[in-house]
Amino acid sequence: MARCSVCGRPAVYVDRAGGVAFCEKHFLEYFDRKVRRTIRRFRLFRPRERIVVAVSGGKDSLALLHYLVRLSRRVPGWEVKALLVDEGIKGYREYTIKRFERVAGELGVEYRIVRFRDELGYTLDEIVRLGAERGLPYKPCTYCGVFRRYLMNKAAREMGATVVATGHNLDDIVQTYLMNVLGNDWEKVARLGPVSGPASHPRFVRKVKPFYEVLEKETTLYAVLHGLYDGFEECPYAPLGERWEIRRLINRLEEQRPGTKYSLLRSLLNALEILRRAGVAGDGEVRSCAICGEPSAHPVCRACLLRIELGILELSEEQLEKLPREAREMVLHALRLREKRRRRASGGAASPADRGRGDSGGAG
């Protein structure tokens, strides 16, 4: 049996890469040191913050909520609330919501739940079905990632947040890094820092990742030790996403060569510095979507375009005419694509070119 490297008691955690092991007490101290170092190193928070923790009800986000609520009790000027976006994934999300409500109640934290059904008119399950019927080439994680980010920013702003903290851990970050490297998408890589977002846009709430340098097995253990994690559910769409394979690949490499995940993170931090010096800005130019007014890298945001492609957002002739030229062209292009796919879906399968378009969804 492994023994704690500090006190010699039975270990609950073994770090093969670092050659250390910890008992429960010393693991929690190690975890706390690690997260505080990330917060300091990347200046994630300011002295006065209204922090909204984006929670899914999974282990990482519950661990983050628990950690930040406790930390905020020692930091005057910080206020922590929680926000859960319910996509409407039957047989999955209802269980994580129940767990979230229990933990939020125990912590006495104020929270809000926003639902795809209320905000978009459809659940994710319905959107996925609709997309398939219309011959759209996107995977469920694409719809989920785009709409979740859109609603999270909007709802957090309405809650008065100055910053949104997300539970992405080191494993999530290096998976996304590798996915974007394989896709040769360096603009997306440039967005993978611990702080993201065009802080200059009045409607954008800054996003931070306090678990940026913390391994998934560490956030899991933190959640288990605090009784936050009493069951395991996997999103039924997860195996369909590109992330699924990348995750298995990185875990296999870590098994064979302990320290692989840390190496990938160091590689990412170096890449971010090189990209910054080369002027590749992750946030790029930020404008307001001509349809909904939310922050967007393009004249029309991805959420509005997807809704148009899905046929759940219709613009009248008059609304279309009023759009600036570039935005109108984007919408007309989306409408043409929609019509083309509708015809193809009623007459046969999507073309290989359509099927090949990437999946840009986030970690579940």
Ligand code: SF4
């Ligand atoms: Fe959404 Fe994650 Fe499920 Fe994909 S795996 S559909 S991103 S919850």
